[in-house]
Amino acid sequence: MKLDAKIPSGPLTxxxxxxxxxxxxxxxxxxxxxxxxxVGSGLAGASAAASLAELGYNVDCFCYQDSPRRAHxxxxxxxxxxxxxxxxxxxxxxxxxxxxxxxxxxxxxEANVYRLAQVSNNIIDQCAAQGVPFAREYGGLLDNRxxxxxxxxxxxxxxxxxxxxLLLGAYSALSRQIGLGKVKMYNRTEMLDIVVVDDxxxxxxxxxxxxxxxxxxxxxxxxxxxxxxxxxYYLSTNAIGCNVTAAYRAYKKGALFANPCYTxxxxxxxxxxxxxxxKLTLMSESLRNDGRIWVPIAKGDKRPAAQIPEDERxxxxxxxxxxxxxxxxxxxxxxxxxxxxxxxxxxxxxGVGVYLDFADAIGRLGKNVIAERYGNLFDxxxxxxxxxxxxxxxxxxxxxxxxxxxxxxxxNLESTIPGLFVxxxxxxxxxxxxxxxxxxxxxxxxxxxxxxxxxVGNHFATKGPAGVDTxxxxxxxxxxxxxxxxxxxLSIGGNRSADSFHRELGTIMxxxxxxxxxxxxxxxxxxxxxxxxxEFWQNLKVLGKNEELNQALEYAGRVADFIEFSEVMCHxxxxxxxxxxxxxxxxxxxxxxxAMRNDNDYLYVAAWEYKGVGQKPxxxxxxxxxxxxxxxxxxxx
Amino acid sequence: MNLTLYVWRQKNADDKxxxxxxxxxxxxxxxxFLEMLDVVNERLLTDGIEPIAFDHxxxxxxxxxxxxxxxxxxxxxxxxxxxxxxxMRHFKDGDKIYIEPWRAxxxxxxxxxxxxRSAFDRIMQAGGFVSVNTxxxxxxxxxxxxxxxxxxxxxxxxxxxxxxCVAACKNASAMLFLAAKVSQYAYLPQGQxxxxxxxxxxxxxxDLEGFGNCTNFYECEAVCPKEIxxxxxxxxxxxxxxxxxxxP
Ligand SMILES: Cc1cc2nc3c(=O)[nH]c(=O)nc-3n(C[C@H](O)[C@H](O)[C@H](O)COP(=O)(O)OP(=O)(O)OC[C@H]3O[C@@H](n4cnc5c(N)ncnc54)[C@H](O)[C@@H]3O)c2cc1C
Ligand code: FES
Numbered sequence: 060m061k062l063d064a065k066i067p068s069g070p071l072t073x074x075x076x077x078x079x080x081x082x083x084x085x086x087x088x089x090x091x092x093x094x095x096x097x098v099g100s101g102l103a104g105a106s107a108a109a110s111l112a113e114l115g116y117n118v119d120c121f122c123y124q125d126s127p128r129r130a131h132x133x134x135x136x137x138x139x140x141x142x143x144x145x146x147x148x149x150x151x152x153x154x155x156x157x158x159x160x161x162x163x164x165x166x167x168x169e170a171n172v173y174r175l176a177q178v179s180n181n182i183i184d185q186c187a188a189q190g191v192p193f194a195r196e197y198g199g200l201l202d203n204r205x206x207x208x209x210x211x212x213x214x215x216x217x218x219x220x221x222x223x224x225l226l227l228g229a230y231s232a233l234s235r236q237i238g239l240g241k242v243k244m245y246n247r248t249e250m251l252d253i254v255v256v257d258d259x260x261x262x263x264x265x266x267x268x269x270x271x272x273x274x275x276x277x278x279x280x281x282x283x284x285x286x287x288x289x290x291x292y293y294l295s296t297n298a299i300g301c302n303v304t305a306a307y308r309a310y311k312k313g314a315l316f317a318n319p320c321y322t323x324x325x326x327x328x329x330x331x332x333x334x335x336x337x338k339l340t341l342m343s344e345s346l347r348n349d350g351r352i353w354v355p356i357a358k359g360d361k362r363p364a365a366q367i368p369e370d371e372r373x374x375x376x377x378x379x380x381x382x383x384x385x386x387x388x389x390x391x392x393x394x395x396x397x398x399x400x401x402x403x404x405x406x407x408x409x410g411v412g413v414y415l416d417f418a419d420a421i422g423r424l425g426k427n428v429i430a431e432r433y434g435n436l437f438d439x440x441x442x443x444x445x446x447x448x449x450x451x452x453x454x455x456x457x458x459x460x461x462x463x464x465x466x467x468x469x470x471n472l473e474s475t476i477p478g479l480f481v482x483x484x485x486x487x488x489x490x491x492x493x494x495x496x497x498x499x500x501x502x503x504x505x506x507x508x509x510x511x512x513x514x515v516g517n518h519f520a521t522k523g524p525a526g527v528d529t530x531x532x533x534x535x536x537x538x539x540x541x542x543x544x545x546x547x548x549l550s551i552g553g554n555r556s557a558d559s560f561h562r563e564l565g566t567i568m569x570x571x572x573x574x575x576x577x578x579x580x581x582x583x584x585x586x587x588x589x590x591x592x593x594e595f596w597q598n599l600k601v602l603g604k605n606e607e608l609n610q611a612l613e614y615a616g617r618v619a620d621f622i623e624f625s626e627v628m629c630h631x632x633x634x635x636x637x638x639x640x641x642x643x644x645x646x647x648x649x650x651x652x653x654a655m656r657n658d659n660d661y662l663y664v665a666a667w668e669y670k671g672v673g674q675k676p677x678x679x680x681x682x683x684x685x686x687x688x689x690x691x692x693x694x695x696x
Numbered sequence: 697m698n699l700t701l702y703v704w705r706q707k708n709a710d711d712k713x714x715x716x717x718x719x720x721x722x723x724x725x726x727x728x729f730l731e732m733l734d735v736v737n738e739r740l741l742t743d744g745i746e747p748i749a750f751d752h753x754x755x756x757x758x759x760x761x762x763x764x765x766x767x768x769x770x771x772x773x774x775x776x777x778x779x780x781x782x783x784m785r786h787f788k789d790g791d792k793i794y795i796e797p798w799r800a801x802x803x804x805x806x807x808x809x810x811x812x813r814s815a816f817d818r819i820m821q822a823g824g825f826v827s828v829n830t831x832x833x834x835x836x837x838x839x840x841x842x843x844x845x846x847x848x849x850x851x852x853x854x855x856x857x858x859x860x861c862v863a864a865c866k867n868a869s870a871m872l873f874l875a876a877k878v879s880q881y882a883y884l885p886q887g888q889x890x891x892x893x894x895x896x897x898x899x900x901x902x903d904l905e906g907f908g909n910c911t912n913f914y915e916c917e918a919v920c921p922k923e924i925x926x927x928x929x930x931x932x933x934x935x936x937x938x939x940x941x942x943x944p
Pocket of ligand 2: 754779780
């Protein structure tokens with residue numbers, strides 16, 4: 060299979076505009092003859108569904124929560140980037156583009172990232188027009204802050220609830236279209252497979268999570284916006300329901316999965332406190348603007364933070380990366396924290412944590428300013444840990460947070476299955492091997508508001524209607540497969556919950572394919588995972604039946620997919636004999652412990668093709684070509 | 697610690713439902729309330745009893761999915777805290793804990809502790825938006841907004857749509873939920889064009905859904921996990937008055 064990214068020709072800065080002009084259009088009166096299925100209602104899904112409906116297309120939209128407003132995008136805290144340069148501090152579209160490519164350690168596509176930077180400004184305008192209450196300065200204009208991996212202030216925010224406010228904005232646009240009858244919304248409905256006829260995605264098979272009914276929906280295009288797979292590690296900052304199922308089902312139907320090993324481990328999360336733990340809570344990266352990260356210099360120093368004098372503290376990020384300091388990118392900050400803890404200098408009861416200290420900032424700015432900036436985060440920290448961060452430094456540790464990998468898409472955001480588009484965190488497109496803070500919200504909304512309304516329209520105009528409805532035998536066949544699989548979960552009658560398998564898998568992945576990876580560990584994981592899989596299918600216990608609300612049954616399906624998917628991740632990590640971005644292969648590092656990239660051999664996107672359960676998938680390589688940016692060693696020193 | 701749980705179990709919308717008693721032993725005070733329920737569910741599974749169904753997702757107090765009434769209090773005893781953020785350190789050994797679903801005519805029970813809150817979505821569909829299409833919007837800084845107004849709008853906009861306000865209200869009124877959305881837009885220039893229609897349409901939908909009226913008990917504010925102020929209900933009332941006196 061030859062991967063064609065379909066990047067338009069011409070100079071970088073003109074590609075998108077020229078391409079938009081070349082696209083075919085559909086007349087307003089013909090638009091209502093086309094239907095799109097949008098799976099997911101997060102930033103990517105809600106914005107796409109609303110925008111397509113506004114254009115006049117019919118949309119069926121699905122989510123597994125009880126309301127589209129609850130998609131996981133809601134929990135994003137820190138902010139959203141845009142190249143507005145409102146602060147007059149030297150930002151530009153080109154700089155945002157450059158920072159994103161560099162932040163991604165030169166493993167993303169130039170053309171996609173440039174387009175992202177271009178439309179970033181439209182996003183802010185759009186959201187402001189919707190009534191999103193962004194933070195403002197006294198003069199009434201929008202306020203900005205800086206975020207990890209950048210030296211300009213380009214991040215827009217709404218207190219510590221930026222994702223919530225942006226999602227509620229997109230949800231309001233979606234609600235308006237639902238009210239107008241242009242979008243049909245299916246809540247508590249889980250997509251369990253996609254249907255492909257004559258090499259074109261024509262619909263999906265879903266399970267109604269209230270009554271268990273399995274049914275089909277047909278459309279002229281299917282758009283997946285189902286989020287990331289960070290829960291493969293069991294513990295993560297993702298919502299409990301976040302899953303790989305939709306993407307993985309598409310992969311099994313022929314969509315390639317790109318760069319699955321690029322998973323982001325976020326540096327500032329509340330550390331694990333016990334083995335009952337169900338999730339980890341993110342403390343927004345924005346805290347690193349004012350908090351200083353440190354551990355004691357001496358190993359095993361168990362004194363309370365306040366009793367450790369200044370000269371016995373190691374502000375390790377400031378020491379190692381003087382020009383970025385506490386704002387070093389996520390992958391680098393996370394690894395440095397892990398190093399400190401592995402070195403026996405971690406803090407807290409478990410020794411697996413580092414301090415994030417606000418004492419200096421409170422001294423400099425006063426408690427009120429800090430409360431105004433981070434009040435809700437401080438409250439959240441206190442609720443969870445029972446400690447007051449105004450007086451005792453926070454303890455933080457890295458946790459699985461975001462997945463750069465995802466279904467492979469071309470410049471149109473179309474996967475290798477024609478008619479299947481993938482947006483938001485579910486695709487692999489823009490962040491290379493590491494995502495910069497405040498760029499996921501930007502990407503999700505760019506994809507949904509400003510890219511896919513064009514490229515899907517072009518798809519309709521060039522390919523015409525799919526001409527298949529749910530009476531087609533392929534729909535019946537897939538429905539039958541889904542039913543059998545569901546029945547299978549219920550009939551195994553073993554002894555272990557899906558949760559216990561998920562935890563076991565999570566530990567294997569965290570230990571062997573987490574913040575640090577090496578050949579031996581990855582090979583070990585590839586031996587262990589099939590055993591977990593086999594036991595899962597023999598010893599799973601799910602009570603109840605299909606024809607009712609059955610949370611254990613839903614969960615079993617997701618865990619089954621995580622187990623199979625985790626092997627693809629390990630194969631990818633094993634293939635990539637280099638360290639780049641969040642993918643840190645311990646064999647490939649400098650004497651100082653910095654990542655060693657290998658541009659000669661690994662300047663490609665690895666896109667994996669399904670070859671059967673337990674079989675090694677086949678790799679397809681999309682070479683990355685840099686025409687504008689000079690490849691450089693990423694340095695934040 | 698060891699606890700006794702009294703939990704509402706109801707197979708489906710048609711079932712009458714009843715309280716069941718479960719023992720929750722060896723619970724760590726560091727656990728969250730939902731993690732305690734996870735542990736109980738894992739043990740129920742071992743005993744061949746179907747796990748307790750409850751809604752949850754983000755587990756960090758922002759998605760609005762979790763919705764339990766604990767000892768008669770929506771979201772439990774801690775002020776300004778969703779139940780997913782409630783930790784067991786607020787309970788003690790030997791406690792008896794009653795766990796029930798939101799109870800309101802407009803929120804029918806689907807199973808156990810899970811209710812149907814789609815009425816909230818329909819209220820939003822009736823008017824909880826600014827009618828702008830994607831594209832063609834002015835530069836975001838073209839419309840300055842006084843910081844004070846933006847902050848007040850944000851205070852209101854924080855609503856997570858969980859429905860605790862309804863569950864706490866003797867009349868099962870959705871006024872605080874509505875007030876939050878109507879006020880957010882009323883304080884912003886973007887919301888002005890549809891100000892009159894919005895409040896009327898949303899209130900009409902609220903009545904259609906079978907929510908009650910507000911008689912100023914203010915239980916809603918007391919349980920709101922985002923501590924949204926009842927001053928927004930006053931604002932809503934003024935908005936409604938303004939809309940009704942204004943000739944179309
Ligand atoms: C705690 C936290 C904080 C973050 N903070 C920031 C930040 O400050 N800035 C930033 O830029 N990014 C941030 N991120 C990342 C960002 O929030 C996400 O990457 C982004 O919101 C993903 O949006 P999405 O639309 O792709 O997917 P999601 O919002 O995850 O939505 C997925 C949708 O798909 C649906 N779905 C999934 N599977 C199925 C299925 N099988 N069937 C039916 N429906 C399905 C879900 O119901 C949901 O509606 C943060 C992430 C986390 C975890
Ligand atoms: S689970 Fe999201 S608010 Fe409680």
